[in-house]
Amino acid sequence: MPNSSVPAVPDPSARQPIDAAEVDLLLAPLSGLRAIALAVSGGADSTCLLWLAADWLKRRRAEGVPAPELVVFTVDHGLRPEARAEADAVLSLSSRFGLPAELLIWSPPSDLTNLQSQAREARYALMGAAMARRGVEALVTAHHRDDQIETFLDRLTRGSGVHGLSAMRPDAADGPGGLRILRPFLSVPGGRLRATLAAAGIAHSDDPSNENPKFKRVRLRQLMASLGNEGLDPDRLLATVQRMASAAEALDVWGSQVLKQHFCQHPAGPGWLDRSALTALPAEVRLRLLQRILGHIGGEAYPPRFERLERLDEILRSDAIGRQTLAGCVISADPGHVAFWREPGRQPAEGADVEPGSSLLWDGRFRLSLSADAGAMRIEPAGGSLSGFDRDLRAGFPAEAFVRSPALVRIGGTGEAPAVVPGFAPLPVGVSLSHLPLRL
Known part of the structure; x- marks a missing residue:
């Protein structure tokens, strides 16, 4: 009734x-x-x-x-x-x-x-x-x-x-x-x-x-x-939605302070978070912080289901080490850090040619811009060809963490020079390639 x-x-x-x-x-x-x-x-x-x-x-x-x-x-x-x-x-x-x-x-x-x-x-x-x-x-x-x-x-x-x-x-x-x-x-x-x-x-x-x-x-x-x-x-x-939004905004301010202090990202894409800083947070802040990092690194249009996020959180709060996958990311936990990178087995973004004087958002993550006097470039996944991926420059990440990183190849070149990957080699003059920042 x-x-x-x-x-x-x-x-x-x-x-x-x-x-x-x-x-x-x-x-x-x-x-x-x-x-x-x-x-x-x-x-x-x-x-x-x-x-x-x-x-x-x-x-x-x-x-x-x-x-x-x-x-x-x-x-x-x-x-x-x-x-x-x-x-x-x-x-x-x-x-x-x-x-x-x-x-x-x-x-x-x-x-x-x-x-x-x-x-x-x-x-x-x-x-x-x-x-x-x-x-x-x-x-x-x-x-x-x-x-x-x-x-x-x-x-x-x-x-x-x-x-x-x-x-x-x-x-x-x-x-x-x-x-x-x-x-x-x-x-x-x-x-x-x-x-x-x-x-x-x-x-x-x-x-x-x-x-x-x-x-x-x-x-x-x-x-x-x-x-x-x-x-x-x-x-x-609608009033309930707006009250939830106000509460979410307050929690995000807290989470942003933690990200500023304890989250680091490699120029080529992978990132890591201090594990103790994560586990010390209240549950709602932890879950939102994980959701933000997964969205930033994995690039999927919509967040994972809440139940799956809770299961990941439970694992990270335990003493467990090892790897999980969620939302297009590999999540690798050791006693001190939690690392995140794009899941290598997913379909990578297609390569694209970029002309001088233009820009491109590649794979929903990287902004490539060429000055008018720069040579044409092709951007494509680094894939399994990891030549030039110096171990020290990986900053502790395994080589597989960079399989879906962007590689730049000059169009019309001899093909002898190794592909340029951000963080591993200087970018050519007139070329800007950077990961979209994590929203804080």
Whole structure:
């Protein structure tokens, strides 16, 4: 029986279009950036983001106030026959609004095992590469209040801790693929985005998977109405998310101090942490700190399940020595340290040629930039060819810890010179190659 003391009364404001004054408040965090990208699929939410951002940009420029450069990314994922037409519609709408747009194409593998997850990871990888090529600082998405609540409920069903239950952050500096993700609509009901499009007379596409109950997020959305009947309406759920986020932020400040003092990283990728400093921390801080390091070194788009993280933590708090694998990482523990490096057996990133005057984010970890007068370079996994990997320069890591480190080879060279790996040989003049920093 529904709880009659807290009936679920529809909120009429949840269907009100967003006006210009509110847009200015929502998009204010974007104004200080130099260049941003919009992720636009053509659905209602992202199309509304496109329309509001274009109008906001136009108004700011007319007023002579600072505004970022803006580019639109849309992905043809090839999963439905309509995908290319939807992407083309985004390109057309972007042109109508006077915004540059780029079509990114993904060719799905034949052995997809987790359709939505793998497609999402592929989209972020494609957009990350395009951002690096264009020098874009952040990716803006149209995630809204309903998405935030779905994420909270999904993580609740997975037994997540404080950080998982804080759901999505409005400004995530370490988002999927190491990208900075901005989500200005997290406090806005999804119905308001659709109402805004309707009021502006702008068409959008509809993905049928958004109504397919075989997907968990759809079932969770359908569950929300029942929760509202028991007092768990969207505002209360969102308030819980925000309280979790505040608690998570406080714990992260503590963990960051430990990382500053006790975590070291080799220029080629592997890192180690003082074991006693880790085990002296309270459980929630330990778990979050491990999650941050695993995400930084392993580079996987989403953290490991909380139960698996707890098992790793239990091992590291014991006197056990040896190796574990989790989240794309090898974790090697000795009495004094815990070392982390990319798991060699995973599929390595593909090699890529980089032209003078351009930059590239490789493997979601390393930023390679060439000056205009530098020679063209190829970046690729070091692999099993570890010539030049001096034992002292390994800083105590085994040779296998560098199998998935980047190696630079000059294009057009004789092929006789050994590949340059950061931390083992000086980089050529005009070449910058560095690991993305661990967010503190």
